[in-house]
Amino acid sequence: MIQRLRNKFIAISTAALVIVLITIIGSMVSVSSIHAHRETNDILTLLSQHNGQLSTKNANEAAKKRLGSRFNREELFQYRYFSANISKDGKSIKIDNSHILTVSPDAIADLTKTVQQRERTRGIIRYQGTSYAYKMVKKKNGQIGIVFLDQSMIFKNTHDLMLSGIILGIISLILFEFVLIMSSKRAIKPVIEAEQRQKEFITNAGHELKTPLSIISANTELEEMMNGESEWTQSNKQQVQRLTHLINLMISLAKLDERPELQLQEIDPATEVQKAIDNFKAVIAQSNHQLKYQLQPGLKLKADPNYYYELISILLDNANKYCDPNGTIFVDVSADKHGKNVLLKVGNSYAEGKNVDYNKFFERFYRNDTSHNNEKRSGFGIGLSIAQNLVKNFKGSLSVAWKDGTIYFTASFKSLK
Known part of the structure; x- marks a missing residue:
C-alpha cells in the first residue's frame, strides 16, 4: 500500500507539472503566434496598398502609422x-x-x-x-x-520559442522526476508512520481483545455446565464468535497490506473452487438459495493455494449473505476469449443493484446496508477489501458489474497455459 501511495504521489505531482509546463509554454507560443499572424497581415496590407512595395516614401509613412511602436525603417528591408x-x-x-x-x-x-x-x-x-x-x-x-x-522569417521566433520551450520542458520534467523520486518517500513519511501505527494498533488491540473474549467464552461455558444453556448464554457465545471473527479479519487485512511472503505455485483453479463449493453447499442450502456452477478443467494459474481458497470463500460468503431471498448464486471458472487469463466469476441475485455505486464495495468497512440492522447480512464490510488485496498480491484484478438483476465479482489472473 505504501508503494502504491508513493507511486500515486509521484504520478499526480508529475501530471501537475506537465499541465503547468504545457500551459506556460502553450501560452507563450500562442502569444508569439498571434503577433506573427498580426505582423503578416499588416505587411500584406501595406504591400497591397502600395503596389507591392515597402521601400517608397508613402509606404514608409503608412507603415509608421499602421505598425506604431513596432515600426523600424531598417527592419522593413528584412522581408x-x-x-x-x-x-x-x-x-x-x-x-x-x-x-x-x-x-x-x-x-x-x-x-x-x-x-x-x-x-x-x-x-x-x-x-x-x-x-x-x-x-x-x-x-x-x-x-x-x-x-x-x-x-x-516572421514565424521563425515562434518556432524557435516552441522548440526551446519543449526542450526546457523535457529537461525540467526529467530533473523534477529525479528529485521527486528521491524525496517522495520523505514527503509521505507522515502517512507511512500513521499507516504503520494503525497496523500496529490493529494487531495489538486484536490480541488484547482476544484475552477478555476467551475469558467471557470460558465463563459462559462454565455457566452452561452449572445451570444449563439459555438464550442469554447462546447470545453471549454468538457475540463472542462475531467479535472474534471481526478481530481475525482486521488482523488479516493489516497483514495483507504488508505484502506477506506468498507460497506461489501452479494450481488448478477448478479444483480449488470445487473444494470451497463443497464446504459452502450446506450453508447456501440453509439460506434457501440455489447454487449453479460451471468449472472449466485443465486451467492453470500461479497463486498461493491457501490464500486462493480464502479468496473463493470470501466471495462465496459475500454472495450468500447478499443474495436476494430464494435467489441464485453463480460460480464460473473459465478462460477469457483470448485464452490469456483465467477468470473466476462469483455472482448472486441482486434485483436492487441497478443504481448502486459498486466502486465503494471494496472500501474498508463499507456496507450497502447502511442501517446495519439486517441480521442476515451480518458482515463487517471487510471481506471484499481483503479479497481485492489477495487478488493484487497474485498480480490479478478484481472487478464488479451488475446485469439483468445479478451482480458479478470477477477475478482475473494470468493463465499459465
Whole structure:
C-alpha cells in the first residue's frame, strides 16, 4: 500500500507539472503566434496598398502609422516578398521579384494562376518547402494585384520559442522526476508512520481483545455446565464468535497490506473452487438459495493455494449473505476469449443493484446496508477489501458489474497455459 501511495504521489505531482509546463509554454507560443499572424497581415496590407512595395516614401509613412511602436525603417528591408499584377482582360501578368531571389518569374506566374483559381482572397501557399502568405485585391483600374510574403522569417521566433520551450520542458520534467523520486518517500513519511501505527494498533488491540473474549467464552461455558444453556448464554457465545471473527479479519487485512511472503505455485483453479463449493453447499442450502456452477478443467494459474481458497470463500460468503431471498448464486471458472487469463466469476441475485455505486464495495468497512440492522447480512464490510488485496498480491484484478438483476465479482489472473 505504501508503494502504491508513493507511486500515486509521484504520478499526480508529475501530471501537475506537465499541465503547468504545457500551459506556460502553450501560452507563450500562442502569444508569439498571434503577433506573427498580426505582423503578416499588416505587411500584406501595406504591400497591397502600395503596389507591392515597402521601400517608397508613402509606404514608409503608412507603415509608421499602421505598425506604431513596432515600426523600424531598417527592419522593413528584412522581408522577402514579390507581387503580380494581372491585366483587366487577364491575358498578361506583370511580375515584380526584385525583393526575392529564390522564386523565379515562371514560378511566380504559376503561383499567381494557382491563387486565382482559389475562391479566397487571403491564404497560404507553399513553394519548395516555404510558406508564402498572399493577399489578392481588385484595383480601381480593373487589374488584379496579388502580393506574396515569405512568412518563414516572421514565424521563425515562434518556432524557435516552441522548440526551446519543449526542450526546457523535457529537461525540467526529467530533473523534477529525479528529485521527486528521491524525496517522495520523505514527503509521505507522515502517512507511512500513521499507516504503520494503525497496523500496529490493529494487531495489538486484536490480541488484547482476544484475552477478555476467551475469558467471557470460558465463563459462559462454565455457566452452561452449572445451570444449563439459555438464550442469554447462546447470545453471549454468538457475540463472542462475531467479535472474534471481526478481530481475525482486521488482523488479516493489516497483514495483507504488508505484502506477506506468498507460497506461489501452479494450481488448478477448478479444483480449488470445487473444494470451497463443497464446504459452502450446506450453508447456501440453509439460506434457501440455489447454487449453479460451471468449472472449466485443465486451467492453470500461479497463486498461493491457501490464500486462493480464502479468496473463493470470501466471495462465496459475500454472495450468500447478499443474495436476494430464494435467489441464485453463480460460480464460473473459465478462460477469457483470448485464452490469456483465467477468470473466476462469483455472482448472486441482486434485483436492487441497478443504481448502486459498486466502486465503494471494496472500501474498508463499507456496507450497502447502511442501517446495519439486517441480521442476515451480518458482515463487517471487510471481506471484499481483503479479497481485492489477495487478488493484487497474485498480480490479478478484481472487478464488479451488475446485469439483468445479478451482480458479478470477477477475478482475473494470468493463465499459465
